[in-house]
Amino acid sequence: MRSAAAPGRCRPRCGVFAGALAALVLVAVLAGCGREAGPAAALTVWAHAGQAAERRVLEAQVARWNAAHPEARVALTLLPEGAYGSQVQAAALAGDLPDVLELDGPYVASYAWQGHLRPLDGLLPPDVIGDLIPSVRAQGTWRGRLYAVGAFDSGLALWARRSLVEAAGARIPAHPREAWSAREFEALLAALAARDPDGAVLDLKLNWQGEWYTYGFSPLLVSAGGDLIDRSRWRAAGTLDGPASVAAMRTVQGWIRRGYVDPNLDDAAFVQGRVALSWSGHWDWPRYRAAWGEDLVLVPLPDLGRGSRSGQGSWAWGVTTRARDPRLAARFLAFLLRPEEVLAMTAANGAVPGTRTALARSPAHAPGGPLHLYAVQLTQGWTVPRPRTPAYPVITSAFQQAFADIRDGVDPRAALARAARLIDEDIAANAGYR
Amino acid sequence: MPATAERAEARAAWLLSAPALLGLALFLALPFALAVALSFTNLRLGSPLPLELVGLEQYARVLADARFRQALGNNLVFAAVVVPVQTACALGLALLLHGRLRARALYRAAFFLPVVFPLALVAVLWVLLYAPGPGGLVNRALALLTLGHWTPRDFLHDPAWALPAIMVTSIWQGVGFQMVILLAGLQGIPRHLYEAAALDGAGRWARFRHVTLPGLRNPLVFTALVTPILAFRLFDQVRIMTRGGPAGATTTVVHEIFEAAYVRAQAARASAMTVIFFLIVLAITLLQRRLAAHRRWAG
Numbered sequence: 001m002r003s004a005a006a007p008g009r010c011r012p013r014c015g016v017f018a019g020a021l022a023a024l025v026l027v028a029v030l031a032g033c034g035r036e037a038g039p040a041a042a043l044t045v046w047a048h049a050g051q052a053a054e055r056r057v058l059e060a061q062v063a064r065w066n067a068a069h070p071e072a073r074v075a076l077t078l079l080p081e082g083a084y085g086s087q088v089q090a091a092a093l094a095g096d097l098p099d100v101l102e103l104d105g106p107y108v109a110s111y112a113w114q115g116h117l118r119p120l121d122g123l124l125p126p127d128v129i130g131d132l133i134p135s136v137r138a139q140g141t142w143r144g145r146l147y148a149v150g151a152f153d154s155g156l157a158l159w160a161r162r163s164l165v166e167a168a169g170a171r172i173p174a175h176p177r178e179a180w181s182a183r184e185f186e187a188l189l190a191a192l193a194a195r196d197p198d199g200a201v202l203d204l205k206l207n208w209q210g211e212w213y214t215y216g217f218s219p220l221l222v223s224a225g226g227d228l229i230d231r232s233r234w235r236a237a238g239t240l241d242g243p244a245s246v247a248a249m250r251t252v253q254g255w256i257r258r259g260y261v262d263p264n265l266d267d268a269a270f271v272q273g274r275v276a277l278s279w280s281g282h283w284d285w286p287r288y289r290a291a292w293g294e295d296l297v298l299v300p301l302p303d304l305g306r307g308s309r310s311g312q313g314s315w316a317w318g319v320t321t322r323a324r325d326p327r328l329a330a331r332f333l334a335f336l337l338r339p340e341e342v343l344a345m346t347a348a349n350g351a352v353p354g355t356r357t358a359l360a361r362s363p364a365h366a367p368g369g370p371l372h373l374y375a376v377q378l379t380q381g382w383t384v385p386r387p388r389t390p391a392y393p394v395i396t397s398a399f400q401q402a403f404a405d406i407r408d409g410v411d412p413r414a415a416l417a418r419a420a421r422l423i424d425e426d427i428a429a430n431a432g433y434r
Numbered sequence: 435m436p437a438t439a440e441r442a443e444a445r446a447a448w449l450l451s452a453p454a455l456l457g458l459a460l461f462l463a464l465p466f467a468l469a470v471a472l473s474f475t476n477l478r479l480g481s482p483l484p485l486e487l488v489g490l491e492q493y494a495r496v497l498a499d500a501r502f503r504q505a506l507g508n509n510l511v512f513a514a515v516v517v518p519v520q521t522a523c524a525l526g527l528a529l530l531l532h533g534r535l536r537a538r539a540l541y542r543a544a545f546f547l548p549v550v551f552p553l554a555l556v557a558v559l560w561v562l563l564y565a566p567g568p569g570g571l572v573n574r575a576l577a578l579l580t581l582g583h584w585t586p587r588d589f590l591h592d593p594a595w596a597l598p599a600i601m602v603t604s605i606w607q608g609v610g611f612q613m614v615i616l617l618a619g620l621q622g623i624p625r626h627l628y629e630a631a632a633l634d635g636a637g638r639w640a641r642f643r644h645v646t647l648p649g650l651r652n653p654l655v656f657t658a659l660v661t662p663i664l665a666f667r668l669f670d671q672v673r674i675m676t677r678g679g680p681a682g683a684t685t686t687v688v689h690e691i692f693e694a695a696y697v698r699a700q701a702a703r704a705s706a707m708t709v710i711f712f713l714i715v716l717a718i719t720l721l722q723r724r725l726a727a728h729r730r731w732a733g
Contacts, residue, residue, distance in 0.1 A: 086696045089480055114480045198567070209677060263588070265565050397697045401678075408591045408680030415681075426698065429476065431483060 041075030042325070043332055044098035046088070048315060049078040051283060053348040061341055065332065072328055082210075085393075092116050099323040100332060104211065105150065105313030106386035106396065109142040113390035113433060117318045119145040123330035128337055135312045135378045136354040139385055149333060150316035151342045152351035155282040155374030156216060156383075157310060158299040161292060164276035165299075168192045172297060174373070176382040179300040179308035182251055189260045192276050200262040202255060203269040203278040206407060213403040214386060214396040215311045216279060217252065222384045224248035224304035228395055229387050234427060236395070236420035241413065248304050249403075249412035256407060281311075282374060285350030289370070298373045300382075312383035314351060352378055390433040394426040466712070473706035479699040492706035502707065505678075505685045506714070508597060512604075512686070513665040520605045521657055524612035525650075529642075531613070532620045542617070546610040553607065557674035560603040564589040564675075590676050593683045600671050600684055608664065612657045619653035620646070655726045659719065666715050687711045 045062070049055055055078065062076045077098070079087050085107065091097050092114065103111060111117050120140075121129070129137070132149060140148035165172060168191035173179050180188065192201035205212060218228050226245030229236045239245065255261055262269040270278040271291040278284065279301070288296055300308045317336065319329040335341065342358035345351070352374045353359040365375040377383050387395055398419035405415040427433060476488045496502050531542050548556060563571045566588035573586040589599040623646065631641045647654075669688040672678055678685030678693070687707065695704035 089696075089699070092480055110480075113482065115482050263566050265562060394698050397693070404677060404679045405681045408593070410681045422698075426700075429700075430478065430481065 042072040043074045043100060043328060045074055045076050045100040045102075045332070046098045047076060047078055047102040048081045048084045048104075050081060050315070051349060053286065054345065057345050057348045061336060061344065064341075065335055072331075074332060095322070097320045097322045099320060099325070099329045101318050101320050102315050103148060103318055105139040105148070105316050106214075106388070106392045108140055108148045108316065108318070109388045110390045110392055111318065112142045112145075112147045116320055116322075117147040118321050118323065118326055119147060120149060120319065120330065120333070121146050123319065123326055124149065124334060128334050131337070131355040131357055133352070133354055133356060133359060133379055135383060135385070136316070139313045139388075140316055140318075142388055148316035148318040149337060150314055150354045151336050152314060152346050152349070152354045153312055153378050154215075154314040155310075155350075155352050155371065155377065156219070156280075156312075157301060157373055157377070159270060159278040159280055159284065159288050160297050160299045161273075161276045162295050162297045164192060164195075165297075168195065168276075173300055176300040176308040176310070176373075176377055176380075179303040182302055182304050185302040186255075189255060189258075189277075193258075193260055196276075198274070199259050200269075200274065201276050202260045203262050203264050203275045203280070204252075204255075205264065205267075205278075205280055206256075206261065207264045207267055209404070210400065211396060213400045215313070216281075217403060218386065218399065219301065219309040219311050219384050220248045220252065220304055221245045223301070223306055223309040224251075225306045227384075227387075228399060229389075229391075229423065231387060234389060234391070234432065236398075236423040236427075237417075238420075240399070240420040240423065241416040244305075245416055246413045249406050249416065251304060253406050253409070253412060257409070282350040282352065282371065285371065296370070298371065300373060300377070308382060310377045310383045312378055312385055391423065391427050391430070395423050398422040466708075469705040469708050472702050473709050475702050477702040477705075479695070479701045481699070488702075492703050493710070496703060496706050496710060501682050501685060502687070502690055504682045505687045505690045506711075508682075508684060509666055509668065509686050512597065512601060512668055513662045516601055516604055516608075516665050517658065517661045519601075520609050520661060521612060521654070523605060523609045524616055524657065525654075527609065527613045528616035528620055529646075532617060542614075545613055548607045549610040549614075551607070553670035554674060556603065556607045557671045560599075560606075560671075561590065561675050564599055566591070591680050593680045596676050596680055596684045600668075600675060603671055603675070604665075604668070608661070612661065615653050615657055616650060619650045623649035659722055659726070662718060662722070663715065666711075 047058060058078075059076065062074050066073050085104070088097070088101065088103070092111075097116060101111075101116075108117070124146075129146065129149075132140075133153065135153050136150045137146065139150065139153070140146050160172070162172065165188065168188055170180070170184070170188045170191070171178075189201060193199040205216065214228070221227055221240075221244070224244045224247055226242050226248060227239050230239040262275050264275075269275045270280075270284075271287060277299075278288070301310055302308065317333050319326050319333070323329045337355055339353075339355065339358040339361060342353045342355055343361060346353045346358070346362065350364075350371065352365060352371070353362050359365055359375060359379075363369055364371045366372060386392060389395070402412075402415040402419040406412050473492050474487055474489060476486050476492075527545055531538060531545070535541065565571065566573070566586065568574065568577065568586045570586065572589065573584065576584040577586070587595055589595045627645050627649070628641060631645050636644065667688060668686045669692065672684050672686055672689045673692070676684045678689050688711075691704045691707045691711070694700045694707065
């Protein structure tokens with residue numbers, strides 16, 4: 001021990017130095033906390049930093065608002081998408097929520113239950129609410145009150161290369177009613193694989209993980225007659241691990257087991273032509289259209305027995321209970337829901353416009369347009385909202401883990417039973433979220 | 435007179451260590467005390483329901499959770515493999531880079547570089563290296579080495595390979611740190627000991643065994659104490675490379691704590707896990723310290 005003291009001669013001085021440094025850092029941090037960038041904003045807005053095109057449109061929208069309302073400046077903060085939920089949750093705990101908050105659709109019930117969202121029914125003009133498409137309205141509603149409004153909704157379907165599918169001898173369904181059956185879909189995969197150098201012909205975006213698993217694959221449970229949870233009794237056991245849900249997941253596992261699915265580590269399986277089919281959403285439209293042009297076609301997800309089912313729900317806006325001026329916040333939301341603003345956003349991300357007025361003005365979503373299928377799915381009841389309950393964060397976490405395990409070869413019955421148990425435990429521990 | 439001097443010195447010592455102690459109390463002791471307190475409640479982050487005391491129920495739930503026990507087992511296996519292998523690799527590298535070698539500084543820098551990289555970056559890189567199919571770099575290298583006898587694997591999605599794959603990544607990333615410590619230790623061994631040993635007719639192995647190893651005892655004890663703690667903290671690689679899969683084969687206690695606290699908002703349950711984990715790591719560290727102290731006596 002003694003020998004260690006030799007270089008320690010300077011210790012007293014080092015200690016003083018370190019103390020002074022610590023004090024300095026503390027002062028700097030405290031000073032930094034109190035400082036606000038630029039003139040004080042009338043509205044603070046948090047949004048997720050999505051794709052570059054979406055981000056640019058949102059920033060332009062805020063700039064337009066600020067130019068028109070210099071007295072009600074909006075300060076926009078973009079948070080990375082990956083950690084958005086936990087950052088917002090941490091801010092909520094600390095009482096630091098902004099006036100206007102962007103949130104992912106299925107979390108609306110959770111935030112509302114926690115008391116962070118203000119009902120919009122009385123705040124937004126009735127004609128603005130009446131203009132929302134049914135799926136957006138349903139997604140923002142919890143226990144009969146509207147808590148969030150989205151400028152757009154998401155579209156989920158299969159992107160396909162028309163030439164390859166036709167060469168494999170399959171028909172191209174144009175309406176969810178005509179969706180490929182499970183048997184037809186598997187025959188198509190086999191035919192495509194026979195012409196493919198590595199036999200991997202389907203992209204399930206397995207590289208995305210997270211919420212994608214629930215968004216992209218829980219509709220299959222419903223299509224087979226199962227679900228994530230029994231939506232009237234709010235119990236997962238018997239539904240999520242019931243025979244229909246297990247069968248649906250066995251089907252997906254079969255595609256992966258037989259080597260039809262590209263692991264897609266580089267997220268470029270479809271644009272590089274490695275696969276003929278990509279199970280993905282509207283956000284890939286710009287990229288895919290640039291890659292394949294006229295050969296690109298949108299096809300409904302396969303029908304596992306009870307009809308094709310697709311996902312819905314996307315980012316939406318809510319006014320927090322911390323909002324200093326809720327009416328002003330609602331005016332900003334109404335501004336974002338103006339047809340020209342909605343269309344500016346959907347032109348950038350390919351999503352389905354969230355208001356009837358804007359949808360009617362969007363040629364891509366009109367009959368004959370390349371994205372018409374999305375509009376059909378969302379407005380004619382072919383989509384399933386993710387369960388609107390405060391238990392959703394646990395439901396999705398449990399299902400994501402189950403899906404990851406199923407992907408890795410675990411027996412679907414065991415994986416789904418564990419997920420159902422986790423969900424029911426959480427609901428019980430929260431007194432049923434009543 | 436000596437008493438007053440001592441008292442003054444003691445006061446100075448307290449004064450000077452105050453900033454550090456304050457920091458420790460504020461950022462270490464207080465959060466841990468809170469974790470202990472919270473582990474007896476049913477706290478869920480953000481829940482508007484009233485907080486209730488539930489006694490030892492969280493502990494019962496955690497200990498009954500098969501995934502938590504699996505995580506603990508993975509941590510132990512990980513530490514049991516990584517600590518000796520990484521220390522041995524570090525010693526080997528240090529010995530190689532201590533001798534006369536052209537471009538020695540370049541090699542030292544190259545082996546130390548991964549330590550400086552953010553773990554997240556390292557993990558993402560290795561996900562690409564472990565790419566499944568014959569196109570993946572690791573698969574291709576193994577096929578080349580085995581003259582084509584290797585069947586390509588999906589390392590990170592194979593229950594038997596996922597944890598070893600993460601071990602390799604972690605050793606690659608961490609070995610430079612111990613190497614630098616051991617290199618410093620090697621430079622501290624007086625040359626005349628080697629000369630004397632050589633005069634006594636000691637061979638290469640005997641010199642390594644009786645001069646180098648005893649001379650490296652302190653740095654080796656240090657690395658043997660620190661590496662397990664780093665190994666128990668295993669999280670970043672798991673989060674990015676496997677998220678604990680396949681079927682929990684790579685999950686770790688810290689990953690389970692993260693899932694409970696930040697994904698499922700079960701703060702009380704995560705606190706109970708933290709307390710259990712702290713006690714286990716503390717016990718292992720105390721045991722190691724005792725063993726190390728014992729060896730010092732014997733040596």
